[in-house]
Structure formats: structure tokens, C-alpha cells
Amino acid sequence: xxxxxxxxxxxxxxxxxxxxxxxxxxxxxxxxxxxxxxxxxxxxxxxxxxxxxxxxxxxxxxxxxxxxxxxxxxxxxxxxxxxxxxxxxxxxxxxxxxxxxxxxxxxxxxxxxxxxxxxxxxxxxxxxxxxxxxxxxxxxxxxxxxx
Amino acid sequence: xxxxxxxxxxxxxxxxxxxxxxxxxxxxxxxxxxxxxxxxxxxxxxxxxxxxxxxxxxxxxxxxxxxxxxxxxxxxxxxxxxxxxxxxxxxxxxxxxxxxxxxxxxxxxxxxxxxxxxxxxxxxxxxxxxxxxxxxxxxxxxxxxxxxxxxxxxxxxxxxxxxxxxxxxxxxxxxxxxxxxxxxxxxxxxxxxxxxxxxxxxxxxxxxxxxxxxxxxxxxxxxxxxxxxxxxxxxxxxxxxxxxxxxxxxxxxxxxxxxxxxxxxxxxxxxxxxxxxxxxxxxxxxxxxxxxxxxxxxxxxxxxxxxxxxxxxxxxxxxxxxxxxxxxxxxxxxxxxxxxxxxxxxxxxxxxxxxxxxxxxxxxxxxxxxxxxxxxxxxxxxxxxxxxxxxxxxxxxxx
Numbered sequence: 001x002x003x004x005x006x007x008x009x010x011x012x013x014x015x016x017x018x019x020x021x022x023x024x025x026x027x028x029x030x031x032x033x034x035x036x037x038x039x040x041x042x043x044x045x046x047x048x049x050x051x052x053x054x055x056x057x058x059x060x061x062x063x064x065x066x067x068x069x070x071x072x073x074x075x076x077x078x079x080x081x082x083x084x085x086x087x088x089x090x091x092x093x094x095x096x097x098x099x100x101x102x103x104x105x106x107x108x109x110x111x112x113x114x115x116x117x118x119x120x121x122x123x124x125x126x127x128x129x130x131x132x133x134x135x136x137x138x139x140x141x142x143x144x145x146x147x
Numbered sequence: 148x149x150x151x152x153x154x155x156x157x158x159x160x161x162x163x164x165x166x167x168x169x170x171x172x173x174x175x176x177x178x179x180x181x182x183x184x185x186x187x188x189x190x191x192x193x194x195x196x197x198x199x200x201x202x203x204x205x206x207x208x209x210x211x212x213x214x215x216x217x218x219x220x221x222x223x224x225x226x227x228x229x230x231x232x233x234x235x236x237x238x239x240x241x242x243x244x245x246x247x248x249x250x251x252x253x254x255x256x257x258x259x260x261x262x263x264x265x266x267x268x269x270x271x272x273x274x275x276x277x278x279x280x281x282x283x284x285x286x287x288x289x290x291x292x293x294x295x296x297x298x299x300x301x302x303x304x305x306x307x308x309x310x311x312x313x314x315x316x317x318x319x320x321x322x323x324x325x326x327x328x329x330x331x332x333x334x335x336x337x338x339x340x341x342x343x344x345x346x347x348x349x350x351x352x353x354x355x356x357x358x359x360x361x362x363x364x365x366x367x368x369x370x371x372x373x374x375x376x377x378x379x380x381x382x383x384x385x386x387x388x389x390x391x392x393x394x395x396x397x398x399x400x401x402x403x404x405x406x407x408x409x410x411x412x413x414x415x416x417x418x419x420x421x422x423x424x425x426x427x428x429x430x431x432x433x434x435x436x437x438x439x440x441x442x443x444x445x446x447x448x449x450x451x452x453x454x455x456x457x458x459x460x461x462x463x464x465x466x467x468x469x470x471x472x473x474x475x476x477x478x479x480x481x482x483x484x485x486x487x488x489x490x491x492x493x494x495x496x497x498x499x500x501x502x503x504x505x506x507x508x509x510x511x512x513x514x515x516x517x518x519x520x521x522x523x524x525x526x527x528x529x530x531x532x533x534x535x536x537x538x539x540x541x542x543x544x545x546x
Contacts, residue, residue, distance in 0.1 A: 001311075002301075002303055002305075002307060002308040002311050003301050003303055003308075004276065004298070004299060004301035004303055004308060004311075005311055005315070007299040007300070007301055008269075008272075008299065011299065015264075022244075023244050026240070026244050027244060027245060031245060036245070036247050116165070
């Protein structure tokens with residue numbers, strides 16, 4: 001076998017070995033622990049601060065609003081659906097103020113008329129002719145819309 | 148929140164009929180169109196080169212090395228549109244380090260590597276080794292340095308060593324043909340195996356991709372050959388050009404027949420997805436499918452190439468026609484990829500509606516970015532032709 005072919009084979013052998021070594025170095029230790037992914041990723045995700053705290057936490061301070069809400073149509077809707085994630089508000093109640101949504105379009109996200117949404121499941125109005133000048137919350141308390 | 152709602156209304160204005168929420172935005176844009184386009188150019192150019200070496204079509208000799216270097220220039224860039232589409236380029240290495248055996252895309256990394264390292268680079272190496280040894284002794288500076296590295300420090304030009312080069316080079320070309328089929332057939336398979344999408348899911352897809360690859364690769368080599376001859380003021384070998392034209396015609400006929408077969412099959416079967424697909428073809432894809440792909444990219448080249456089989460008089464006119472045909476075929480195949488990739492995402496899986504696609508000019512998914520990935524291989528090709536000029540090869544090895 002001529003010298004240049006031997007050199008070529010040697011080069012390929014070096015490249016393949018290099019690939020195997022690089023692969024060994026780059027694959028994280030916990031890879032494949034539970035499946036085709038890095039096992040430690042689960043731990044890392046678990047360590048993240050939960051941004052959505054859940055209705056029960058809100059109820060610890062805002063129990064009056066919660067009583068109102070649970071008695072009406074929005075009982076099943078989590079506080080943070082409208083007010084956004086509450087984690088900052090929990091840590092610093094004064095600085096981390098939550099948003100209070102305003103405007104007809106916001107309510108319209110669920111309640112504007114849409115033929116694809118069942119009218120028996122969710123109350124819908126045509127935003128362009130239903131009390132146009134008025135904000136929804138002037139007539140409906142968002143926590144208890146039928147109250 | 149209000150801003151979000153406004154955005155939603157704006158988005159909904161691009162929808163016709165009923166679609167699912169996750170179908171509003173197209174996940175795959177023009178960069179994914181480039182992926183099968185560029186890989187196709189590579190496979191097609193290589194197949195043209197192998198016609199000369201394996202199937203002994205000696206008249207194609209002037210384009211042999213040009214075809215191989217063109218294939219290499221485009222292959223080096225083939226995966227980069229995908230990497231830039233992902234947005235996290237450093238993650239691209241994961242597909243090689245920890246490939247998922249059940250993912251079609253993961254295996255493409257190895258097919259690509261096989262084709263690059265074992266087929267194309269080795270074939271060119273065996274072809275150019277003798278010349279590189281000679282050039283390393285004649286030249287100075289950068290070129291000498293590069294040739295020295297590429298010869299691996301061996302200057303053996305004995306008849307025995309050259310025979311080995313010749314035999315191994317031939318052997319690799321033979322392996323190269325199924326490898327080129329695999330490379331681009333595999334890209335077709337990636338689309339053809341998406342069973343949820345009736346526009347893609349057909350067993351003919353790998354075969355259609357393969358023949359359209361041949362069409363685009365042959366057209367590209369023809370255009371590159373004409374441009375190189377023009378720049379270097381070399382006389383164009385008309386026998387070679389006519390033969391490339393003939394192969395382009397054959398590939399076009401086969402490609403057109405296969406795609407027509409696919410469409411006829413769809414029309415006759417008229418499955419539940421047929422209505423939305425026929426609306427897609429006559430609506431959103433009117434220009435890109437019927438005008439660019441079928442009329443400009445297929446029917447006009449078919450007519451012109453057929454005429455050129457008989458018309459042998461005015462050489463200048465024939466060259467111009469070949470050049471124009473080459474360009475419009477390249478445009479046609481680009482739109483064929485466009486119609487598959489973009490077309491397949493325009494209709495809803497509910498079969499009851501469409502979304503629309505607006506191509507951006509700038510940004511990571513825009514026209515400029517796509518243009519960049521198409522221009523870079525041309526610069527690479529110019530560099531490779533400067534470094535490894537086929538016209539300076541010694542006669543004995545000028546395979």
C-alpha cells in the first residue's frame with residue numbers, strides 16, 4: 001500500500017478518534033438517565049421559581065374578593081389568568097403590583113361573539129353594538145359578573 | 148394585555164376560513180426552502196460528474212471538475228440555512244453528539260458527513276493529489292502552504308501510487324452515486340414521511356426530489372461552465388454543452404412526468420384533503436406553482452431544449468439559450484421547493500382554512516439572509532477554482 005494511502009487512513013483514524021473523544025467530553029454526565037435527554041435538566045427546572053403562585057395563595061390575603069368570586073360565574077378562573085403571574089407580588093406586595101386589566105377588548109378576548117364558541121358555555125356579546133361607550137366593569141363586577 | 152389583543156386581531160386578518168391556533172404562523176420559512184434546494188444542487192452536480200467518470204460519457208470531460216467543485220462549494224453551505232434558522236447555532240453539534248435514533252432529521256447529519264468526508268472530499272483528493280504535489284513544488288506562499296497540507300506530506304508520484312489514486316477515485320465515484328441518491332432522496336423522505344400533511348406525504352417524494360435535484364444540479368453546472376468560459380474567454384465546447392443540454396432535457400422530462408403522476412394520482416384519488424389542496428394550487432400557489440414552477444421552470448425549458456436538439460446553427464444564440472434555460476430552470480426548481488415547504492404549511496390540518504405567508508426582507512428569516520446563503524457558495528466556488536484550477540491540471544491526470 002503506498003505511503004499516501006496509509007497517511008490518509010491514519011488521518012481518518014485520528015479524526016474518528018477525535019470525534020469519539022469530543023463526544024465523550026461533551027455528553028453531559030446525566031444524559032440518558034431517564035430517557036434521551038439530560039437527567040439533571042429536571043432538577044434545574046424544579047429549582048426555578050414558580051411565577052404563577054395559584055389561587056390558594058391569593059386567597060390568604062384577598063379572601064373577601066375570593067368569596068365574591070367563588071359564588072359567581074368566574075369561580076373556575078384563576079386570579080392570575082387576568083392579573084398575570086403573582087410571584088413578585090408575594091415577595092414584595094407594595095412594589096410588585098399586579099395589573100388590573102381595563103378596556104372592552106380585554107373582556108372581549110373571551111366574551112366577544114365568535115360563531116366557533118358555544119354560546120351556551122360562555123356569554124358573548126357583539127362588542128361593536130353592546131353599550132359601546134361604556135366600560136364593561138361599569139356594569140359588571142369582573143369578580144362577580146352577574147352579581 | 149390590550150396590545151396582545153390588538154396583535155391577535157392583526158394576526159387573524161391573515162386567515163381565511165377556519166384554522167387551528169398553532170397554524171397561524173409558519174414555522175418553516177425561506178431558509179428551510181433553501182435546505183432541499185442547495186442539497187439538490189449538490190446531488191445533481193455530482194450525478195452529472197459521475198456520468199463522465201463511471202458511465203464514460205467522455206464528451207462531458209470539460210465539466211467534470213467544475214461539477215465536483217460546484218458540488219463541494221454548495222455542500223459546505225447546505226446545512227447552514229438550517230443552523231441559522233434554529234437561532235442557536237452552537238446547538239447544531241448536538242445532532243451529531245447525541246443523535247436521536249428515531250428522528251429522521253438526526254440521521255441526516257451522518258448522511259451529510261458521509262457524503263462530505265467519504266465521497267466528495269476523497270474523490271477530489273484522489274483527483275487532485277498528483278497536481279497538488281506538482282503545484283506544491285512550483286508555487287510559493289499561501290498556495291504552496293495549502294497544497295503541502297493537502298498532500299499530507301507525501302510527494303510520491305510513482306506509477307504505482309498514481310494507479311492507486313485512479314482506482315480508489317473510481318471506486319469512490321461508484322459509491323458516490325448511491326450516496327448522492329441517498330443524500331437527496333433522504334431530504335425527500337424527511338418531507339414525504341410527514342404523514343399528517345397530505346401535501347407532503349407521498350411515497351413518490353424522495354424520487355421526485357431526486358429527479359428535481361438532477362435537473363437543478365445539471366442546470367447549475369451548465370450555467371457555471373458558461374460563466375467560467377465567458378470570464379476566462381475560453382471557447383465553449385459545444386459538444387459538451389449540447390450533451391449537458393440533452394441530459395437536462397431527459398431529467399426534466401422524467402421530473403415533469405413524476406410530478407404529473409403525483410398530481411394525477413391526487414386528482415383521481417380525490418381524498419378528503421383534495422378539496423383544500425386544489426384550492427391551494429389554484430389560489431395561494433397560483434404564481435409560484437403554475438407560473439414559476441410549471442410554466443417558467445418546466446414547460447418553456449422543455450420546449451427550448453427540444454428545439455436545441457435539432458437547431459445546430461448559430462453557436463452564440465445556442466449558448467445564450469442554454470444560459471437562459473439554465474437560469475429559469477434554477478428559478479423553477481427553487482419555486483418547486485418553495486411550493487412544497489411553504490405550500491404545505493399554508494392550509495389548515497382541519498382542511499377548512501388557510502393562513503398566509505409574508506416574506507420579510509431583512510431579519511434572520513428574510514430575503515437578504517437567504518440571498519447570503521446562496522451567494523456564499525458562489526464565493527467558495529470562486530476560491531476553489533482559484534486554488535484548484537481544473538484548466539491547469541496536467542493532461543495525464545486531467546481525468
